[in-house]
Amino acid sequence: MADQSNPSFSLSAWLRGNWPILLVLAALALVPTFAAATDNPFLIRLFTRAVIFSIVAVALNFVLGYGGLVSLMHSGLFGVGAYTVAILAFHDYEATKFLGLFAGTDNLAISMPLAFLCAMGVAALTGIISLRTSGTYFIMITLAFNQMLYYFFVALQQYGGEDGLQVLANLHFADFNITKRTTFYYVAVGVLTATIFVFARLVQSRFGIILRATSQNERRVVALGIPPLRYKLMAFAISGAVTGLAGALWASGQAFVSPSDLSWVRAGDYVVMAVLGGMGRVWGPVLGAILFVLLEAYLPSWTQFWQLPFGIVVVLIVVYLRGGLVDVLGLTRSKSASNTEGGHA
Amino acid sequence: MTPILSVNNLYKRFSGLVATNDLSLNVMPGETHALIGPNGAGKTTLIAQLQGELAPDSGTISFKGRDITQEPPHRRSQLGMARSFQITSIFPQFTALANVSLAVQAQQGHGFKFWRDAWRDPALNGPAMEALATIGLDHRAQIVAEDLSHGERRQLELAMALAMKPSLLLLDEPMAGMGRQDGQRMTRILSGLKKDYAILIVEHDMDAVFALADRVSVLVAGSMIATGEPQSIRTDAAVKAAYLGHRS
């Protein structure tokens, strides 16, 4: 026990064990500079995608890696956040009212928190049903709920249905214009940094420890006098809310949302990103998301059939690479070093 | 004196098989009560009903004078009933200390605290170290649980039960799978705990049972056939016939 007298979270202690994330974030922050130097603006677009997917993958990993919950509905929750922003912007632009009740808004300071709350609400409601079941049931039910959300947005003809919804309003955050490509990219990196920090604290809090314990041995948690369901539900709602926030960023950055953002294949992709990067660390999934987005962007230029090698890579990872990239790079904490943390962090 | 745990006319059937048959049992405060019986007598089924994992078909269970027959397991734990499992049940990826801290946390109440670092919280680690010291595992506090030896994991399990500050310990074969030396150490630890806790212990190791127990109950085919002091149980003809004789 390093420091019995100081119960508060120590950032410097955390960074001592997690320094590589600083390198990753610094590298991400340098992307616009690099893109300007090489006159390759496509890079900013690509990395905006990577950063937003990173936020989802980190949020997903909170329930997946720490809670043992294989959720296949995170693309749906992402979509809820994205559509919240897009639909409010749509009504603002058209000067109509949502369901004839509320005016729209192009102010992200309003619509982003709403996206966060809507996704949290959907996650909580679906969580109440799905978390009462275990293992396989949970996977299948989250997948079904994802499809429910997908078809729901496909069916909303007013908002573009299958074709998606263009954001025509000029979005702004309070008095700031954040939609300029480079500015927006830095905002996204900032949100990612905050997300990592928040989840790093969460997994070491009393709440987070109960969640982790539940995934290791739920029966024992019950025998200790802790009812696990409410902790899992809270974790799922938090994860869903952050995912919705990522969706809101997506809708603002792309100025476009479509049901394909909610497809269950994308939900599977998020799981792949988390596992590929490494579920043992809060920030591991960031590596997975970046690699995923790069592969997705550059594999098709080598071969038309890029999903085939990609599928094989996925299968091989599952068979041989249990710890993800974090493990390959030798960044998994050794057991003796884990002691001050009370467990593998 | 009112019993701390009182089981009355408990029945449990599994599709034709009667696992618990009109079973009644009292555990007095401060008493170490051993439950013995041949394999398949229904001992673990009984423990599971006491702890709330299984619901009895009929009959009542009261704990500290309160009917808990319908209470879910986590409520019973909160009321002060701590269970150790026959098959070691711990959190393999946490250190020994973290395992016990979690039990302390459960005992302290709700865990909706999202910000403070619980690994460094002396309010958790202090009592946890105490519990580890009580069972002599404090020198292994920083070892990840899956790297502990079998005997140490059994001890850890007991430390977790103690950290819940229970008024009744339900110990399901605490010496299961232990060698002679580990078993003797566990017997010493348990005899140290005797004075502070009411204990209901299921155990096959007869030396341990007769060394520890104030009273012994014998369970055969779901029914309680005898309850009494260790000496009288040792000489009880029916028990010999049903159990002891058949073992030797």
Add this chain to the structure above:
Amino acid sequence: MTLSLFIEQSLNGVQLGVQLFLMSAGLTLVFGIMNLINLAHGSLYMAGAFFAAMFIKITGNFLLAIALAIPCTAIMGILMELIVLRRFYARGHLDQVLVTFGLILIFNDLVRMVWGVVPVPMPVPALLSGSVEIMDGVLYPAFRLAILSVGLVVALGLYVVVVHTRTGMWIRAGASNRPMASALGVDVQLVFALVFAAGAALAGLAGMMAGPITAVQVGMGEPILILALVVTVIGGIGSIRGAFIAALMIGIVDTFGRVLLPHALGSMVIFMLMALILAWRPKGLFPVHG
């Protein structure tokens, strides 16, 4: 709603129901017995349709093509089990999800390589291309009627096999208690392979029957896979009877939901039904495991 529309939609609902049952029978047994969640089950559905379309092109004979395509799909299922999935029975569900997700990507690209990206047409056989007057003034496509009948016959056959034969007894024993089944001397490996082959053949058959109605194209198995998962979960994982009842229920509710309810609600109605049923019975209507 007029009576004729009601009858037509009822038939459509039952027809979707039997197709869903063919899909979910394999899924539920594979999960119940091998404890494996197989997302690539939809790829077998797709493979069945592509094999059938290919054999029709070669032989020009619909029935012969079906007769050739079914064993092909079954063999594909066996290979999938033998080469990959067998290693994953004991692994966690996350690994199973990932590996079968990877398999979907692989199969989709393999199909693109072999058959191209353009949907392959699958003609309805001449004999079944017309309509049948099922009652006064109510016409119903003969092909859909044929699907319905074949589906019901196969479902009935499957039920008889599972519930009344020795093989079926092994399968049910395996689904409810695997260690017990092997202790009773059931050749578990053989049962696994058998169940996988049968499940693949049924999924393939469902795909072949859907081919002429929808199009034979890459990714066609995925929407139906998710409906089949809903059926499996509602019916209770591992239960053939549950799958059959849930499949008909979903088929009918989905069909009428789309006709009767506003568009956005109609597409969600079966998922809401699932949520309601699971809120009431978390293990489905006919739970197999305790």
